[in-house]
Amino acid sequence: MTPAGELRELATEIAREAGELACARRMEGVRLAATKSTLADIVTEADREVEDLIRGRLRAARPHDGFLGEESGAEPGESGITWVVDPIDGTVNYAYGLPAYNVSIAAVRGEPDPESWEALAAVVNAPALGEIFTAARDEGAWAGGLRLAVTDETPAGALLGTGFGYDPATHDGDLATVRRVMPMARDLRRMGAAALDLAYVAAGRLDGFFERGLRPWDHAAGALLIEEAGGVVSRVDVESPRPMLIAGGRDVHARLRDILASKS
Template sequence: MDAAALADLALDIAREAGDLARRRREAGVAIAATKSVIADIVTEADREVEALIRERLAVARPGDGFLGEESGAERGTTGITWVVDPIDGTVNYAYGMPHYAVSIAAIEGEPEPPLWTALAGVVHNPATGETFSAVRGGGAWRDGQRLAVSEVGGAGALVATGFGYDPATHAGDLARVAKVMPLVRDLRRGGAASLDLAYVAAGRLDGYFERGLHPWDHAAGALLVTEAGGVVTGSPHGAPGREMTVAAGPALHARLVAAISA
C-alpha cells in the first residue's frame, strides 16, 4: 500500500474541507443537534464538511471503508478505512475560537484502534492555515518542516488535557489533573484533541492525556506523534481509546502513565 499517496489524497481533501468549514464559520454557525449531553453539539457545518470528505474519498478510492464522527461506519473491500473528524473542536468552532481542525487518517485492518495500523494522517487547522501530516515510516511534517517531539527541560513539562461534556465525569478528570500537576510547569486545555496531538508532535506541547476520546479524535494525531518520535498509548488494550489516551516523548510518557495510574 502506497501510504504516501494516501497522505497526499488526505492533504488535498483536508484543505478543501477546511476551506468549506472556514467559509461556513464566516457565514455564521447553525447548531444542528446535541449528542449524549446538551453541551456536546453538532453544527450543520460538521455534517456538510463530512459529506464533502466522504464524497471525495468515494470518488478517489471507491472500495475503501469509512468511519466518520457524523455519518458512522461503512466497511470497504480494500482493507483501508478512512477515519474522519470533519470539525474537531466543534465548540471552539461554534464560539468563533480559531482552534479547530479537519482530521483525516487512513488505516489498515479492522477499524478499531487496538487492531488497526495507521498509514497516513492529516490534521489541518483552517483558521491558521497550518497543516500537519504523517506517513507511516516517513516522518511527521508541518507544511514541509519535519517534526520532532520535545525533550522536557528543568522547569517541567507543558502538558495538555481535556474534559468530557458529561458533568458526571468532571470530578474524575480533575482528580487526574491533580495527580499530574507535580510533573508539569503548566497545563493547557485547547479543546481539540487532534491539534493537541499535532502540537505534541511539533514540540509545542511536551505531552497530552485525556479520557473519553473516540477513534476519529486521535487516528491522525497519534500517527503524527509516533512519527515524530513520541509514544502514544491508552486503554483499553494499550491503545488510545475511551478510557485514556497518553501521548508524549518516551521519558515523559512513562512518567505521565505512572502518575495517572497511581
C-alpha cells in the first residue's frame, strides 16, 4: 500500500469510530458547550469529545505528526504531515437532529495552510446517513466500493450547493452572491455541512459548490475528494477575512469562477 493509502486507511478507521461516538452522543441528547462567532455558531460537548478521540488515536498511531482541529487548535509536528480535522461538521444540523453532519479528517503535507499544503488523504464520514467517502492522492475517490466522478455536463443547468456565514452582517453579501450565480443554476441546495457538500460534488450529486468564509478544516478533506474525482477546487480573494471557495467539474468550476472572481 502506498504511504497516502496508509494515511487514508488510518483516517477511515478513526473516522468510523468517531462517527459511532457522535451518533451515540446524539442519541443521548445534545448538550451545548459554547457559542463561537455568534449565537448561531455553536459547539456541543460531543464536538469536543469526538475531537479528543480523533486526536488521541492519531497521536498513538503517528506521534510525530501535527494536528489542526476546529475545537482544539493547532499542534506542530516533526514529520511534515498534519491532520486537519472537523470532528462534527454541520453542528447545527447535529444539534437539531438533522442527519446532514459528518466527521471530516484529512492528512496534508507541508505547512497547515490551504494555499501551500498538499492533501494526501481524506475521509468524510456521514454516520447518520451510513456513508463514508475516502480518497488518497493519485488513487481516486471512493464511497462504498464505488469510484466517484464529478459531473461532466449540465445541459439543464448546474445543481449547486452553498452555505452562509453565521454572522448576520454577512447575509446580504451572501444572498447577493446567490443572485449572481442563479442564471447558471438549475437549482440550489444549502445543507449546512460543507464537507458533505463537497463529497456530494465528488459523487456527482451536486454539480458545483461555492461558499465564503470556510475554515481549513471545513474543506481540507472534501477538496481532495473532488480533485481525485476529476474536479477542480480553488479559492479566490484569499487575503480577505472570508475567502471564496469554488468547486465542481471543470466546466462548472470555470463558469462559477468567472462569475465569482469578478468584482462587478
